[in-house]
Amino acid sequence: MGHYKSNLRDVEFNLFELLERDRVLGTGPFEEVDLDTAKVALREVDRLAREELAASFEDSDRSPTVFDAASHTVTVPPAYAATYKTWMDAEWWRLRVLPELGGTHAPSSLNWAIGEFVLGSNPTLWTYVGFPTATRVVWRHGTDRDKKIAEIAADKQWGATMMLTEPDAGSDVGAGRTKATPNDDGTWNITGVKRFITAGEHDLTDNIIHMVLARPAGVEGAGGPGTKGLSLFLVPKFHFDLETGELTGERNGVYVTGVEKKMGVKVSATCEMTLGENEPARGWLLGEVHDGIGQMFDVIEDARMMVGSKAIATLSSGYLNALEYAKIRLQGADLTRSSDRAAPRVPITRHPDIRRSLLTQKSFAEGLRSLVLYTASWQDEIAIGSAAGTDTTLAEAVNDLLLPVVKGYGSERSWTILGTESLQTFGGSGYLQDYPLEQYVRDAKIDTVYEGTTAIQAQDLFFRKIARNRGVAFGHLVREISGFADDPAAATKLAFERDLLVEATDSVESIVATMTADLAQTNPKVPGGDEKNVYKVGLNASRLLYVLGDVLVAWLLLRSAAIALRALDTDLPAAERSFYEGKAAAARFFARNVLPVVVAEGRIAGAVDDSVMGLDEAAF
Incomplete structure (x- = not known):
């Protein structure tokens, strides 16, 4: 078998359970691609990619x-x-080609799901x-x-x-x-x-x-x-x-x-x-x-989706390679028997820090997959609205806001976790060419750089997608997140995690409010205005990108967990039960370990000043 380990089951879960893309398949502009065709495409490209x-x-x-x-x-x-x-x-690439040019109009969500298999392999x-x-x-x-x-x-x-x-x-x-x-x-x-x-x-x-x-x-x-x-x-x-x-x-x-x-x-x-x-x-x-830059941005936006998809595809395969290795690598005794020299050696999956690492990898890989496909689902809605002649203003604005998060946040989190967690699971072996992780890490770094560096994505997110849009798309996302978090019917077993989501979402809103106020204070004509206040906006921009990404991923993971918990109340085959248990566990882990950090970042953002900009370069 090759290096690539796909996750077809989770891709299908996202498309057909979380995002309900079966609702749009075979309809409107996608009439030539029904549910059966989509599933065949997914399974065939998955096989082709791996083999x-x-x-x-x-x-x-x-x-x-x-x-x-x-x-x-x-x-x-x-x-x-x-x-x-x-x-x-x-010829599966034809699903991305316009019908007028010999292709088939497929939903963007399906194309980027297929794209994950190609980009991962x-x-x-x-x-x-x-x-x-x-x-x-x-x-x-x-x-x-x-x-x-x-x-x-x-x-x-x-x-x-x-x-x-x-x-x-x-x-x-x-x-x-x-x-x-x-x-x-x-x-x-x-x-x-x-x-x-x-x-x-x-x-x-x-x-x-x-x-x-x-x-x-x-x-x-x-x-x-x-x-x-x-x-x-x-x-x-x-x-x-x-x-x-x-x-x-x-x-x-x-x-x-x-x-x-x-x-x-x-x-x-x-x-x-x-x-x-x-x-x-x-x-x-x-x-x-x-109109060169306007025309070129159609290409750039597609490229940014590609980068985000590549990043998550690499992280997912890195995690699954690490998981496979951890299950068979015997090292040390169980921590409860660490002082017992006669204790049997156990797979490293029995060690607490490895479990922490694996759940970190799993939750980010699966959450970022959801983020990419959720963004693509808005692109589906744009295509549907355009074909029907209905208003697509909101869908376009939300898609525009999500793109820098997919590209910037997705690439940063993926590359960091590949190096600090996935490769680390292998110990010294991960540094060798015997396993694919060292190449994954090298190949993934470019994702944070090309098609606009992370700082460029962060500035685009705030200045263009939030401030220029007057917060319309951002407000819509916040309402969607809050609607889930405030709904007891979503899953009573997730009450604590939903409270964490509310608190973290409030923190993201507070960061946006702080940055918006600082931006308004850049006008020297307003009381207390100083053009240097824009420095504070710049110093918080990447922070906003990361925390918004964390909250979006947490929300999508918790939505997935709610679906999983309902499924677990039914009779399921063993493999399906394990799958849904993993979905719930990943969401809980992410909410409890990542969302409190978002709250802390909100406090840091509120205390940011521009003193760093006054530091003499010789002091660096």
């Missing part, structure tokens, strides 16, 4: 891509290329298969010409990238210098250097469509400073006939000029791309409108 996709995971780390600077090419290892072909031949497959997202964005924003490009790219399964980052424009995307100048034939010449481009060059597909942010030059009304001056261009690796899609054989002037040597995800070619240096890099302006 086939996971096969090249370790080999691709030890024998990564090869960059040839002379030919500007990147070659992936043969084992990985075979895995890629296996996934493409299975061999995560870079998702990033090399970039065309489902890229073609969807091009179709939605494009002209008839652009839609033809989307049709061709989807039909031929070309690669796709998004090019934002530059050597001097990382999180500060608006500092980008890549330039676009118009040609008489309607195309544009792009010149500049892009950095950290995932799958920027490879030999898995015949062509790659690069989605490039660049600043138009010499065009009235476009190309101003900052992010608003950026436009989005479609730049192919090879030129092709716009009618037939056939390659002309002519190379476009976009080349890989470097591949990063990385800590993890080594088979993913992270490229420096140079455009227009020795020959023109020609492309098309997407939609013939200058």
Whole structure:
């Protein structure tokens, strides 16, 4: 068996018991994907991921891509290329492709559940298969010409990238210098250097469509400073006939000029791309409108869901590997007989700290899975409302608020627990390549960094998703959480945990209130106003991200526990009884061990001042 250990039972529990996604399957825009089809897809991709996709995971780390600077090419290892072909031949990726482009409109919740299996078994497959997202964005924003490009790219399964980052424009995307100048034939010449481009060059597909942010030059009304001056261009690796899609054989002037040597995800070619240096890099302006950052955010938001899903998939497999090891590893006597030299050696699952560690891993892995799929369920509602012509404003706002939590909180908690708990369960063996945990830890760190670092996610959460939204989406979530916590019918056996949830939710609200007040006090014209008060907002931003994530996970775990406790009152097979007992235990453990920390964080947030900003740099 390979490294990957999935949890199909818990995925199905989330979809069909907690989130009741069977209610939307086979209806409205999802009429082609009924419950039976969804279950077949889940089980088949689960099997494929464990038995086939996971096969090249370790080999691709030890024998990564090869960059040839002379030919500007990147070659992936043969084992990985075979895995890629296996996934493409299975065609389950079509559930992510628009029906207009040869796909099937499936619920987002189903797609991200399937995504967990792929991302857990061999995560870079998702990033090399970039065309489902890229073609969807091009179709939605494009002209008839652009839609033809989307049709061709989807039909031929070309690669796709998004090019934002530059050597001097990382999180500060608006500092980008890549330039676009118009040609008489309607195309544009792009010149500049892009950095950290995932799958920027490879030999898995015949062509790659690069989605490039660049600043138009010499065009009235476009190309101003900052992010608003950026436009989005479609730049192919090879030129092709716009009618037939056939390659002309002519190379476009976009080349890989470097591949990063990385800590993890080594088979993913992270490229420096140079455009227009020795020959023109020609492309098309997407939609013939200058709205680059708005268009690109459709890609970025999908990428952030991917990162959150990858993080939880890795944590879940890490936990299940640790659990398997702990059950068979004999070390020491039971703590009650530690002074008895004749006491039998016991599996380390008998030791209190290992049990604490395993329940920490289990509760976070299962809670984060619920968070990802809960977020995806709001995306389902957006699709349903859009198809029916009903108002989707609230669904869009809640989804927008949840995305930085899924990405930022999910990646941080997953990476931390993988290292401090999952790998630690193995002791010294976890540090070796004999087990997958050391690779999991290396591969997972990038999740906290790319597609916006954790601090960027935290600032996005407060400034854009709470303050700019005037707390509408945040207030809705608080009411949902409070409605469950205040409902005795939810589960009388969870009364203590529900009280903890109420107290923790109040603390999160108090942090938001504190940050909102500090933000209001940045206006020098109001009494006591000082622009430096924004520093206090910044100092509390990541704290807010973490505690909101903890409360959301606790709420979803306790909702799951309420379902589990009802099931335990019925006759169940032994395996099902154990499953539901585990759901209840994980929720109780999380509530009792994590929610009190949220309350403490609320007190810390209220006492934050900006003194750290006045500290001389020499004192650091």
